Amino acid sequence: MNRTRFAPSPTGPLHLGHAFAALTAARLADPGQFLLRIEDIDRTRCRPEYEALIAEDLHWLGLDWPLPVMRQSERLPAYQAALDRLAALGLIYPCRCRRADIRAALSAPQEGAAPIGPDGPVYPGTCRPRRMVEAGLDDAIRLNAARALEHLGLDEIAFLDENIAPGLPHRLSAQDFIAGVGDVVLARRGMGTSYHLSVVLDDAAQGITLVTRGKDLIDSTWIHVILQKLLHLPTPRYHHHRLIRDAQGKRLAKRDDARALKLFRDEGVPAAQIRRELGF
16 A cells, blocks of 8 residues: 655645645555645745645545644754764765856856756856865755765666656666756755755655655656665655646646635635546
C-alpha cells in the first residue's frame, strides 16, 4: 500500500492545479494513506487564513487526512541537524551572492548562454571556496555538487517514475548534473532550509512511499535523490503527473484567482463537477 502526501504552501488560495495534484495523491494512496503537509517555511508570505482555506477546499473536494498535520515551520531543528551532517562531510558552503551578483557573473563573456537548472541559471560557483566557519546570517547555504557526487562515488543518478516510462529508470550522469543543475541552495536566507532539503527530510519522516507531483518538478528529483543518499534516507517511488493549464497553455499559478477553488465553492459549483472535469 502506498503512503502519499499533498504539500501546499499557504501563500494563496488553491486552484484547479492544486485540486488535480491533491486528488491524484489521494487516488494513488488508496487503500493506503493520504497525508496533508503544510510547507510554510517562507514566513514572509505564508498566512494562517490561507492554511485554513486549504483545509476547507480539500474537505469540499471530499478528501480527508490524519491529524495532526506536519508543518515545516515546526521542523527547523531537523533541517539544521541535516545541514550540520553535510557540513561535517565538507559538502556545503556559505554563499553571499545575490541574484544581481549571479546575473553579473553569468553575463561575463563565455561560450553560449548559461544553462538553466531547476532553480534558474546554474550557479557559477563564486563562493565555492568559502568554508562554513565563515557563514554569516545573510548567507545562503549551497551544496557542493561535484564534491557530493564524488563522496557518493556516483557516475550517475537514477530514480523510478510510475507515470513516465514506468519500469525504466530515469538516469542522469554526474557530469550532466554538475553542468545542468549545479550547486543548489539548501538553506535560504532567513529560512534555515529550502524546498529541496525540507521535502527530502519531511518525506522520510512521514514514511512517504510514493511522491506525487507535477512534471515541472521532475528535474528537482535528481537533487532529492542525491540528498537522500547523502543523508542515508530511503528513495521513494515517484509519479510526476501532468499539469493543469489555462486556455493559453500556461501552467496555473496562485495568481490565477479566476480558477481558485474558493471561487467555485462560492458560486455553488458542485465539487463533483470539479472532480469530473479533472478526471476523477
